[in-house]
Amino acid sequence: MTDMPPGLMNTMGAAAKAAAQVLATASAEAKTTALNAAADAVWANRAAIIEVNAKDLEFGRNKSLSDAMMDRLMLDESRIQGIVDGLRNVAAQDDPVGAVTEEWTQPSGLHIKRVRTPIGVIGVIYESRPNVTADAGALCLKSGNAVILRGGSESFHSSTAIHACIVEGLEAAGLPAAAVQLVPTRDRAAVKDMLQATDYIDVIVPRGGKGLVGLVQREARVPVFAHLEGICHIYVDGAADLAKTRAVVLNAKTRRTGICGSAECLLIDRRFWDIDGDVVIRDLIKAGVEVRAEGDAQVAGTVPASPEDFGFEFLDMIIAAKIVDGVDAAIAHIRTHGSNHTDAIMTEDDTTADHFFRNLDSAILMRNASTQFADGGEFGMGAEIGIATGKLHARGPVGAVQLTSFKYLVTGDGTTRA
Template sequence: MNDQTAIGPMMARIGADARAAATVLATAPAKVKTHALNAAADAVWDRRAEIIAANKDDLAYGADKGLSPAMMDRLMLDEARIKGIVAGLRSVAGQDDPIGVVTESWDRPNGLHIQRVRTPIGVIGVIYESRPNVTADAGALCLKSGNAVILRGGSESFQSSRAIHACLTAGLQSAGLPSAAIQLVPTRDRAAVTAMLQATDHIDVIVPRGGKGLVGLVQREARVPVFAHLEGICHIYIDADADLEKARRVLVNAKTRRTGICGAAETVLVDAAFHHKHGDILIRDLIAAGVEVRADGILAIAGTTPAAADDFGKEFLDMIIAAKVVDGVDGAIAHIRQFGSNHTDAIITENDATAARFFQQLDSAILMRNASTQFADGGEFGMGAEIGIATGKLHARGPVGAVQLTSFKYLVTGDGTVRP
């Protein structure tokens, strides 16, 4: 489908159906939503062979497009990853329902009783690339938070997303909820993305999940409000008081566990005092793990590549890391302020005061101590799943889970109370 005259009406229908479904979800009982999610999890597992077969078609499509190894890894599904999808759906199902929760209440001298209560946002639009598991994560979190969702997956993950979406639809039908609560845009045509970004009548917020190109496009062209992060330029600072074995273990994991996710470390900053004490051991560990180290200054040893100016502040999403020596925690803070993206930054240190300074002076959405940046994930935060990591400061920040997909309203009760 590539006729703009056809896509416009199609997206209008999808939007109207989502808005209607949102009114049903807003008052759906928690147990009904839980049933839908568990039924969807059952369907994903029962249909795992179909999902893997569809994913093979996507992998072939991605190979023809020349996707990088890291992007192909993001795209690939096997039985272990499908187990992860099932576990994520069940984890979200098992969480407390956020809708209707009274987050604050107080009484006024005039006799009014005021409550602030969580409510759904309404209709969420999610635009994402490559990772088909986002179909399940986004669908689950939006359903849990009482929102209808319109999913527009990447062209590479089209067949996998369709197979997973069919399982979500089966869950909704099993619970007696409208199928339009979770809709997948049935075309690869980019005109559908443009239509979503302009759909102020039907969509309340857009969540983009993908690379810099996608997120930048959404932020430039959206008329609908956006939750987004532009890039995951994650730093690890190895402090003078770092435990050597912790530093070695965390750094290699942060870079190599999965290079294509937004929580992968892209720059390592080594305190000059640590380097004086321990030499090039961290750089040698990275090289031994197969990482291309783009090193600056005294870290540029045999086996590394000289760092170019633009290697700092770059999201490689590959087995590449930039490396530089800095002068203490203040040098690290200054570097991260200049080159970071306010996503996730970590310090490795045994010094409480230094860690406190790092946490206080930086304003990243996630700051870590003695832990891999690969933990920058809603599932690892106990949210079951996430739609993405928001680096803005309005409404949602950090992992966007079910609670972050809610708004609130005030309930005010009087007793014939009038204002003088």
């Protein structure tokens, strides 16, 4: 049994395709106006958004969502301020559409430019986090793409309220309301229809847990930008600075445990362990983290690790830990158990850091910095639509620039080919 209106995705898809044609040639000024007007509307309606968010929180509790998922779902005034700031940050960025990325002249006399163009229609499927409604809508609009949003059932009311503010911004700028559409039903059939909508949707971006992303990657007929899991590692090298390491590890695990940039595995070089002992592990335990330790890393307060704890995305106050013999052992572990999302090294040794960077192929590699920075906003993109770990087209945080393709503009002067 379904409560989806018959032909809903065909109707939304056709409207999105028509809107995409308008957006492809919309002025940078119009898009900026729309985003700033949407930001004004979100702030003006913050009390109403928080009120309907309470309904979503109740729905989430009734579904027995985890604490991490409930944290993702919750909106308060400071988080709404973050949504507003994100909209304004994207508005203030340079418009990527039409930017010349390369330009050259051939011996034949042909002058060639490669310029950025919109992809077309983006489909975004996400769970819990209602702020994705604003982030995805803003980035797609900035990059000249129409978007169809399918938020999680638990964030239905919050996403609907935020979406209404985006539509208000579009209308204020004279842009089509269908440029940013939200699927108006909790029915899961909408997800399947989006994954099959090859006539209308050019790429799907899933943002959520392993179950959702795995489903999308298995069943989509539309191309997908995605990461399956955020299994982020921190390797503490023998040449790591103790004070920096203590601060970074604690932040990477505990700042927000439910995001994909949260550290899930701590690898400690034996040289560091022999000098500074278990201080980093004790910091985590003191902060309330359950440390699942292997071998010599087991100290008072830790829990013995099982093999399944390595390569697992906890999204909770839990971390796996083990001692390794050197950077190559850390690299081997990450290659075996990582998800190519974000991995970090703590070291003051430039040669070791370079070796770590060259020999791992994660979408994001960090040195002496918390993995919690794996975020488009922190990369200066204003916001992100997600993190991509594939190797084609977009990789890492997907911002407005990553939501463009390109075309070649070739100019001759009566030029013919011999």
